[in-house]
Amino acid sequence: MEDLHNLPHNQVFSPYNLAELFLFWNKFPDAVLFSGGTDLLRGQTDRLFRLPQNLISLDKVDELKKINRTERYLEIGSAVCLSDILRLGKIVPEALVTIINSIGNPRIRNIATVGGAIRSNHRYSDLHAILIAQDATYELKSAADARWISASKFVASGPELLQEERSLISRIRIPLTTWTYIFHKKIGHIHRDDPEGGTFLLLCNIDKDIITDLRMIFVGSAIIRFKDMETNLVGQSIPLGEKNIEILLKDCLELIADKIPDKTYLQNTIFRSITAALDSIV
Amino acid sequence: MTIPFILNGEDVVAQCSVDKRLVDILRDNFKLAGTRADCRSGLCGACSVIFNGRLVPSCLIPAFKVKDGEVITIEGFMQTLEYQDIISGFNQTGFRPDQFCATSIILGIEALLSQNLRPEPQEIYTAFTDIQCRNLDPNQLVPMIKSISEIRQRRLYGRSA
Numbered sequence: 001m002e003d004l005h006n007l008p009h010n011q012v013f014s015p016y017n018l019a020e021l022f023l024f025w026n027k028f029p030d031a032v033l034f035s036g037g038t039d040l041l042r043g044q045t046d047r048l049f050r051l052p053q054n055l056i057s058l059d060k061v062d063e064l065k066k067i068n069r070t071e072r073y074l075e076i077g078s079a080v081c082l083s084d085i086l087r088l089g090k091i092v093p094e095a096l097v098t099i100i101n102s103i104g105n106p107r108i109r110n111i112a113t114v115g116g117a118i119r120s121n122h123r124y125s126d127l128h129a130i131l132i133a134q135d136a137t138y139e140l141k142s143a144a145d146a147r148w149i150s151a152s153k154f155v156a157s158g159p160e161l162l163q164e165e166r167s168l169i170s171r172i173r174i175p176l177t178t179w180t181y182i183f184h185k186k187i188g189h190i191h192r193d194d195p196e197g198g199t200f201l202l203l204c205n206i207d208k209d210i211i212t213d214l215r216m217i218f219v220g221s222a223i224i225r226f227k228d229m230e231t232n233l234v235g236q237s238i239p240l241g242e243k244n245i246e247i248l249l250k251d252c253l254e255l256i257a258d259k260i261p262d263k264t265y266l267q268n269t270i271f272r273s274i275t276a277a278l279d280s281i282v
Numbered sequence: 283m284t285i286p287f288i289l290n291g292e293d294v295v296a297q298c299s300v301d302k303r304l305v306d307i308l309r310d311n312f313k314l315a316g317t318r319a320d321c322r323s324g325l326c327g328a329c330s331v332i333f334n335g336r337l338v339p340s341c342l343i344p345a346f347k348v349k350d351g352e353v354i355t356i357e358g359f360m361q362t363l364e365y366q367d368i369i370s371g372f373n374q375t376g377f378r379p380d381q382f383c384a385t386s387i388i389l390g391i392e393a394l395l396s397q398n399l400r401p402e403p404q405e406i407y408t409a410f411t412d413i414q415c416r417n418l419d420p421n422q423l424v425p426m427i428k429s430i431s432e433i434r435q436r437r438l439y440g441r442s443a
Contacts, residue, residue, distance in 0.1 A: 045323055046322075049302075101408055107338055111342060
């Protein structure tokens with residue numbers, strides 16, 4: 001890989017549509033897709049960037065920059081900048097706005113794209129938490145066909161899936177679910193790859209003092225969806241009974257310890273986040 | 283690589299390798315020293331420029347992305363009436379940005395006001411979360427932006443809100 005970066009000449013292809021993009025990609029299978037570049041260039045502080053030999057720039061592919069909205073969902077092209085999503089205004093679910101505002105800084109959000117944030121292995125990819133919780137789906141497009149995959153399935157398979165299928169994420173479909181209560185916490189050091197870092201997110205709908213819907217998720221070195229907690233809490237009236245909460249928290253602690261063994265700090269931080277989130281619902 | 287682009291309203295051409303950063307093109311090829319290269323990771327804001335209408339860290343823009351684009355640096359922005367509004371607002375509120383942060387603060391204010399002439403305090407705080415200027419008191423930020431916004435509204439519409 002190091003040799004690949006040190007080759008003297010870089011080639012940059014700028015396709016105008018997806019057909020042209022796949023044509024270049026078939027000709028140069030080692031080419032790397034480049035849109036915002038924040039993930040690829042992260043941590044490079046030398047005077048010159050170390051770029052892969054072949055790059056395919058997505059800047060001119062308009063198909064990847066479209067935004068559509070229907071009554072039920074928002075459909076965003078993968079090369080749309082994070083700040084462009086914020087500029088859509090009140091149609092964007094509040095939870096998504098909260099998460100996007102916590103990524104990088106306003107300048108970086110002006111170049112980072114939503115597809116890049118999903119594709120990234122970096123822990124900054126806080127978007128996974130909200131997209132899984134909102135039941136988002138991604139369109140994976142290859143030269144031959146296109147298929148939709150749920151966010152949770154995509155994260156579980158990892159970005160290697162794209163490499164295997166020689167496909168790219170072209171669209172992201174986000175259901176326009178609104179939540180009455182949002183609890184979001186970033187864990188770990190925000191300026192470096194922290195193995196003990198991640199994002200905890202709790203989304204909750206409360207109607208007439210009864211919890212009607214709840215999603216609780218942690219995304220970091222592992223993905224933990226607290227499904228038992230979700231099914232137990234839905235239908236309960238607030239304030240929640242202390243005994244009941246204690247039992248649920250005990251189950252959560254076991255689940256966390258099982259999913260992230262040997263990381264005591266992370267285990268405790270997730271547990272504290274759950275406790276704080278439940279306390280604040282009450 | 284030959285890179286034609288618009289720099290501060292003028293058509294220019296830069297000869298450089300594709301892996302060069304925009305900040306270095308501006309400083310080396312065009313001697314525009316108002317854009318500083320400090321952290322080279324998009325965090326400090328000293329290299330901010332307006333690229334295709336967006337405020338971006340020029341240290342994270344490789345040369346090939348600049349092709350056919352439009353770049354406005356602090357030197358180009360200083361020639362505009364919008365810059366005068368910002369300076370009048372600074373004078374009115376007694377704010378003096380230090381040299382290092384001036385570029386990021388001035389272009390940050392412009393990026394904010396060009397999108398929304400009457401930003402809410404929360405929007406202002408969000409837009410300036412990453413600016414860590416020693417001279418900038420967070421309590422001073424909202425009145426300062428409001429003052430600049432009023433000056434601009436007076437200039438554009440002959441009255442403030």
